[in-house]
Amino acid sequence: MRARVFVTLKPSVFDPQGTTVSDALHTLGYANVKDVRQGKYFELEIDAPTADEARKVxxxxxxxxxxxxxxxxxxIEVEEAR
Amino acid sequence: MRARVFVTLKPSVFDPQGTTVSDALHTLGYANVKDVRQGKYFELEIDAPTADEARKVxxxxxxxxxxxxxxxxxxIEVEEAR
Incomplete structure (x- = not known):
């Protein structure tokens, strides 16, 4: 079973990486990108009998x-199909 | 419109971060986590009239x-609602 975990800074925490990406996109001409938040992304391949069990792990x-x-x-998002 | 961008290493590329996370999880007792791939995650707030336009940006x-x-x-995933 595949679980996806998205980790982001809480909204109240300053995100300098996201700000840098946002500034770079503005420099490239993408003025319509209003805000960027950067986070981490994990794909976990979990050997679990049910989606609930995989989500718990x-x-x-x-x-x-x-x-x-x-x-x-x-x-967390769990993909049912494997 | 909010767009989510998930960036991962191609499957053929060695992912030392993911391997380290996987080893750490095994040390913590989660033997049923078979594989971990780590990537980057971006949330872009895009000022676009349609989801297609936001996806293009x-x-x-x-x-x-x-x-x-x-x-x-x-x-890329685009959230319709804003």
């Missing part, structure tokens, strides 16, 4: 390792 | 700035 991994819960939040 | 941004097309591939 992914959430634990995110809590313990992938995200810093003080400044980051995460979102 | 996001694809150009990914080609020119966000991804290195030699070793990385990307995927």
């Amino acid at each position: 992914a959430a634990e991994a995110a809590d313990k390792l992938l995200a810093n819960p003080v400044i980051e939040s995460y979102r | 996001a694809a150009e941004a990914a080609d020119k700035l966000l991804a290195n097309p030699v070793i990385e591939s990307y995927r």
Whole structure:
């Protein structure tokens, strides 16, 4: 089962990477890009019998390792098909 | 309109970050996590009249700035609602 974990800085936390990307896009002429937030993306191939079980493993991994819960939040999507 | 861009290393490219995360998860006891690939994640807030237009801007941004097309591939999702 494949789980996708998206880790982003919380909205209240300043995101210098995103700001740099946004500035670079404006320099390239993309003035209609209003805001950019950069985050991390993980694809986990999990050997689990159900999607719920895979989601549980992914959430634990995110809590313990992938995200810093003080400044980051995460979102998980589980793909049913394998 | 919000566009999400996921940038991952192509499957043929060695992903040392993903391997390190995978090893760390095994050390933490998650033996059922078989494989991890790490990538980058961007949320772009784009001022565009249609989802197609937003997708076009996001694809150009990914080609020119966000991804290195030699070793990385990307995927774009556009959120209709704003």
